[in-house]
Amino acid sequence: MLLILCPHCGPRNADEFSFGGELVRRPGPDTGQESWRAYLYTKENLAGWEREQWFHGSGCRRFLEVERNTITNEIRLVRDVAEGTA
Amino acid sequence: MKNRRRIAKYSALSLIKQSVTGRRWSRAWRHHDLQASYDVVIIGGGVHGLATAYYLARNHGITNVAVIEKSYIGSGGSGRNTAIVRSNYLTPEGSAFYDRSLELYERLADDLNFNVMFEKRGHMTLAHNDSSLRTMQWRAEVNKLAGIDSDVIGTHDIKRLAPAIDVSDRPRYPILGALWHPPGGIVRHDAVVWGYARAADSLGVHIHQQTEVTAIDVAGGRVTGVVTTGGRISTPVVVNCTAGWSTLVSNLAGVRLPITTRPLQAAVTEAVQPILNPVVVSGSLHVYLSQTARGEFVFGASVDPFSAYSTRGSLEFAEGLAGHVLELMPSLSHVRMVRQWSGLCDMTPDFGPIIGMTPVAGFYVDVGWGTYGFKGAPVAGEQTAQLLATGVVPELIAPFSLDRFERGDLTAEKGAAAVGH
Numbered sequence: 001m002l003l004i005l006c007p008h009c010g011p012r013n014a015d016e017f018s019f020g021g022e023l024v025r026r027p028g029p030d031t032g033q034e035s036w037r038a039y040l041y042t043k044e045n046l047a048g049w050e051r052e053q054w055f056h057g058s059g060c061r062r063f064l065e066v067e068r069n070t071i072t073n074e075i076r077l078v079r080d081v082a083e084g085t086a
Numbered sequence: 087m088k089n090r091r092r093i094a095k096y097s098a099l100s101l102i103k104q105s106v107t108g109r110r111w112s113r114a115w116r117h118h119d120l121q122a123s124y125d126v127v128i129i130g131g132g133v134h135g136l137a138t139a140y141y142l143a144r145n146h147g148i149t150n151v152a153v154i155e156k157s158y159i160g161s162g163g164s165g166r167n168t169a170i171v172r173s174n175y176l177t178p179e180g181s182a183f184y185d186r187s188l189e190l191y192e193r194l195a196d197d198l199n200f201n202v203m204f205e206k207r208g209h210m211t212l213a214h215n216d217s218s219l220r221t222m223q224w225r226a227e228v229n230k231l232a233g234i235d236s237d238v239i240g241t242h243d244i245k246r247l248a249p250a251i252d253v254s255d256r257p258r259y260p261i262l263g264a265l266w267h268p269p270g271g272i273v274r275h276d277a278v279v280w281g282y283a284r285a286a287d288s289l290g291v292h293i294h295q296q297t298e299v300t301a302i303d304v305a306g307g308r309v310t311g312v313v314t315t316g317g318r319i320s321t322p323v324v325v326n327c328t329a330g331w332s333t334l335v336s337n338l339a340g341v342r343l344p345i346t347t348r349p350l351q352a353a354v355t356e357a358v359q360p361i362l363n364p365v366v367v368s369g370s371l372h373v374y375l376s377q378t379a380r381g382e383f384v385f386g387a388s389v390d391p392f393s394a395y396s397t398r399g400s401l402e403f404a405e406g407l408a409g410h411v412l413e414l415m416p417s418l419s420h421v422r423m424v425r426q427w428s429g430l431c432d433m434t435p436d437f438g439p440i441i442g443m444t445p446v447a448g449f450y451v452d453v454g455w456g457t458y459g460f461k462g463a464p465v466a467g468e469q470t471a472q473l474l475a476t477g478v479v480p481e482l483i484a485p486f487s488l489d490r491f492e493r494g495d496l497t498a499e500k501g502a503a504a505v506g507h
């Protein structure tokens with residue numbers, strides 16, 4: 001079982017969330033085919049700490065940014081993506 | 087050929103001799119010191135790496151080959167899968183490819199002089215609603231055109247072929263029909279790994295276990311060698327056969343892949359009387375099962391809901407699996423599950439493998455095998471070996487090249503490949 005500490009709902013089983021994959025910045029509309037292709041397909045697929053997106057579908061229905069270690073499944077940061085925009 | 091060795095042939099006679107004399111069996115493959123250079127270095131001692139090495143040596147006489155494995159051979163997906171083989175895929179390129187693999191599997195025991203225990207039990211995919219029945223009809227027609235034995239059957243035939251399956255209208259999602267594929271079945275996965283290893287070794291291939299590739303040297307857009315925990319090897323050709331780890335290894339050569347690593351879990355019960363012959367799959371219930379020759383039931387499901395390099399099992403999986411299995415076979419309610427495990431799967435966006443060249447000359451991949459790489463291993467090994475030997479991309483693997491993602495020419499196998507096997 002993987003527990004995610006939702007900033008709105010508290011600790012919840014990962015079952016309640018859908019996994020959105022590693023966080024990648026969307027390229028600008030005029031950056032060309034190459035960067036859009038990379039955005040669509042290419043993955044870092046890190047073994048270690050990864051920044052990813054989760055959606056709390058059975059809870060607050062907010063998109064969250066999560067830092068998870070893909071080897072140990074340890075989680076060290078969860079925040080609302082709206083907070084994370086810097 | 088310098089390394090070629092006469093290995094004792096396995097046969098009924100050798101078995102009797104061995105048991106009478108009580109002598110120890112000779113080692114199936116040897117240990118070698120790492121050479122400073124090889125003609126071909128294959129990274130990953132799973133079924134794909136070993137098959138590629140074997141076909142390089144057998145079909146093309148290329149024997150100065152090293153297989154580098156960071157752990158023991160078969161420690162990845164190859165020793166963890168649920169051993170299902172079949173060829174009833176949805177697209178013409180998919181079914182032609184897997185059909186060739188089945189052909190190779192059928193005579194593999196002879197080829198390798200190793201009993202791989204291929205049991206042609208038949209493969210049955212259940213439909214619980216009209217739309218899956220329609221897709222199955224489509225699959226059956228595509229398969230028949232390609233000469234593959236595949237048909238849609240009704241509940242009467244399901245009952246006849248697998249009496250233990252509940253075809254009544256009791257379950258929440260009653261069974262309406264099935265796609266029936268007689269040539270499918272199960273093959274002993276460890277035996278395939280060991281058989282390829284032994285045969286490749288006897289032809290002169292070096293298998294290096296407990297040796298990890300930590301860097302790949304590229305100069306002027308060409309591979310020049312690999313660095314391993316056992317020393318550096320110079321080589322003009324490197325093949326990445328590392329499945330769940332394939333993005334990490336490709337990154338060493340600066341080649342990016344559209345792959346994410348997902349754990350896939352499986353479980354096995356205690357042994358009971360034989361009551362199920364075919365392999366049974368339910369896409370709607372996300373579960374599949376078969377009964378081994380020893381009597382255990384082997385269960386599998388879909389990949390875990392998030393990416394990871396962890397092979398730890400989860401309670402959610404065991405619970406969901408048990409519930410779904412009992413929908414299909416209520417008679418298993420008293421059978422105990424004894425073990426659960428997990429392996430890493432390299433998932434691609436289009437559920438097709440990635441085989442062939444990369445932008446770095448001399449660096450090849452045979453990856454993206456997701457949850458279906460056991461059945462694909464013989465053909466992938468054979469065709470990758472041909473590509474390495476001739477430099478020409480064989481027709482059977484052309485649809486699976488890495489640059490299909492650049493061309494927007496994806497394969498469309500999700501419908502026939504999504505439940506993990």
Ligand SMILES: Cc1cc2nc3c(=O)[nH]c(=O)nc-3n(C[C@H](O)[C@H](O)[C@H](O)COP(=O)(O)OP(=O)(O)OC[C@H]3O[C@@H](n4cnc5c(N)ncnc54)[C@H](O)[C@@H]3O)c2cc1C
Pocket residue numbers: 129130131132133134135154155156157158159160161162163164165166167168169170171297298299300327328329330331335350351352386427428429430431452455456457458459460461462506507
């Ligand atoms: C539970 C489960 C059930 C499955 N069921 C089926 C099924 O029924 N039918 C089917 O067709 N497929 C099935 N699969 C998929 C199948 O097992 C895999 O696709 C297949 O085994 C991949 O083989 P491989 O040789 O490419 O990779 P692997 O067997 O995973 O081998 C890769 C090897 O590379 C090594 N390696 C990694 N990094 C390095 C490095 N840096 N240096 C050296 N070595 C390295 C690893 O240690 C590993 O041994 C299943 C998979 C799982 C996990």
Ligand SMILES: [Zn+2]
Pocket residue numbers: 006007008009010056059060061062
């Ligand atoms: Zn929440």
